[in-house]
Amino acid sequence: MASGRSASESAVVLAPLGRDADVAAELLRESGIEAIIAPSVSALAAELSAGAGFAVVTEEALRLADLRDLVGFISGQEEWSDLPFIVLTARGGGLERNPAASRLLDLLGNVTFLERPFHPTTLLSLAQSALRARRRQYEARRRLETIREGEERLRLALAAGGLGAWELDISVGELDASDECKAHFGRRKGDPFTYADLLLSVHPDDRAYMQASVAHCQETGEDYSVEYRCIWPNGDEHWVQVLGRLERDASGTPLRMVGVSQDITDRRQHEAAQRDFMAELERQVAERARQHETVTAQLHEAQKLETLGQLTGGVAHDFNNLLTPVIGNLDLLRRRHDDERSQRLIASALQASERARTLVSRLLSFARRQNLEARPVDTSALLEGMLELVRRSLGPLIAVRVDISRATPPAQVDPNQLELALLNLAVNARDAMPEGGELTFSIEPSTLGADNPLSLDAGDYVTIAVRDTGMGMDAETLRRAVEPFYSTKGVGKGTGLGLSMVHGLAAQSGGKLELESRPGEGTTARIWLPVAEAPHSSIEETGDDAGPELDPLHILLVDDEELVRSGTAEMLEDMGHRVDQAASGAQALQKLRDQAFDVLISDYLMPGMTGVQLIEEMRRQDNDLPVLLITGFAAFASASDAQFGRIAKPFRRGELARALAGVVSQAEKLALATEADVTPSQP
Secondary structure (H helix, E strand, C coil): CCCCCCCCCCEEEECCCCCHHHHHHHHHHHCCCCEEECCCHHHHHHHHHHCCCEEEEEHHHHHCCCCHHHHHHHHCCCCCCCCCEEEEECCCCCCCCCCHHHHHHHHHCCEEEEECCCCHHHHHHHHHHHHHHHHHHHHHHHHHHHHHHHHHHHHHHHHHCCEEEEEEECCCCEEEECHHHHHHCCCCCCCCCCHHHHHHHECHHHHHHHHHHHHHHHHHCCCEEEEEEEECCCCCEEEEEEEEEEEECCCCCEEEEEEEEEECHHHHHHHHHHHHHHHHHHHHHHHHCCCCHHHHHHHHHHHHHHHHHHHHHHHHHHHHHHHHHHHHHHHHHHHHCCCHHHHHHHHHHHHHHHHHHHHHHHHHHHCCCCCCCCEEECHHHHHHHHHHHHHHHHCCCEEEEEEECCCCCCEEECHHHHHHHHHHHHHHHHHCCCCCEEEEEEEEEEEECCCCCCCCCCEEEEEEEEEECCCCCCHHHHHHCCCCCCCCCCCCCCCCCHHHHHHHHHHHCCCEEEEEECCCCCEEEEEEEEECCCCCCCCCCCCCCCCCCCCCCEEEEECCCHHHHHHHHHHHHHCCCEEEEECCHHHHHHHHHHCCCCEEEEECCCCCCCHHHHHHHHHHCCCCCCEEEEECCCCCCHHHHHHCEEEECCCCHHHHHHHHHHHHHHHHHHHHHHHHHHCCCCC
């Protein structure tokens, strides 16, 4: 049905002889029902297709007419629709008096016969009944649309999580698997995949276990949860995780099992590699245990910290991929909806997304997968921004005080590493105050002369002091406190790397870590950082402006993540650019060979070919296309840094526009410089 009057409650009247149509329409209108008169069967079918509540038709109007259009409408109704017909007849609807009634029943389906002459009240009563039936159909349609929307959201959620859906009819042993589920067993979209096919694909060594788990679920009603190997048609071995739940009828008889599946091959391989690695490490540790017990324990702690960093970095990188389309789409919605309520809701969602972006940035900093760049930083704002995290880390027994000089100039330091350093100092202070106490942060400007006792260059500095009221350190412990792996917390309770990391950050920033402590008098850690020459910029750039305007460009966008790629394409197209998409480096190279582009925008970390490898291969083909590289964390070879612009995930429309304008501007400057170099001198 067309959408114009798809929920209409109007009546369409077809009575071509005499004044029957006018009389019926007038009766309906007087009762408050909109009535439309159709001059022919074709016109009736057209009006019904546009939307109607019911139809009033005289028997003679259908007797000799061409009914193909009407039959087409009736047979083409959606599953929720069964339009009511009221047929005005001179012989009633009984087969004995009116043999043609059977034909009309077969033709119209939902039909009520009204014998003429009739009382107007009877027609109006039938009309109201028809409308009530039609309203129930509209309600059924709304429920059906709601169900379909829910199913579509579930399908998208499953796809985003790499999950497949399946349903097993227990009575007939029939399996209904989604395309994603089939893919977990090596099948393609549209391939047949029965329960027998599933059983045959299970690894012979795991088949009995899998079948026993199915039987146990059906017997006990407990949730179905198994992991087993399966053999793909091409011979590859994969691991799958299958989760399910049993559904019963009202009598308790098992009806079906429904659930999800997931390919966990990568996870299993990683776990196996991790087990092998840990086994080898433990073997080596055992060989040296008697002679190097303390050193071995410290190295083991360092390895655990590195593993945690890798896991944290991986999770943060994946979360960046999820945040990128969320932030980008919210930005687009903000630009397209200018009503106050939408703006308020979108602004709230963007604020939450920006907080998530800050959290991911801290996780990447912890995992050492963040670009480390010293820049002018407002240390007061940085400290205030992380106080909530510090308080949660310290617990309720420790009071946190802050003493900040509002005249403090910006410091030249990497803000992410500074956050991590302050958090390390806070955790050390917490461990030194097991019974509770007070931790004070203070920030103030300082000036050092040429002969200062810290052996720092003369000049202006920002000092950040962290003071605790804990147990303090003796002279020997204080002397060795910043040594790597030195710890007084005992085996398994610390890595001995916290203070050494703070010491390294201060030194690399052109400053110094100064420690003061006495037993029973607490500890003061003071970080000296040089004052920045330039004014500070905001720690968190939200990028919520529109960004610079550019002439429309033809852009090749490369990203293996569908959500990130489609979201980025939406932002670029919103800027007025034409975007071609590729899901891999190989696809991108083929497109580059087939047509010309103005800019290449590529993800860095992709399977098969990274973004840097794609750029290098493109350059080998003498293609000097401007490039913007997108990354969740930066791990580029320094020699390649000058070949492309970079933008970090997640980003907003304004940030993307500025980064794109930057690479285009750089390419134009390079082209002008090259042209100037090769232009011959004028006589």
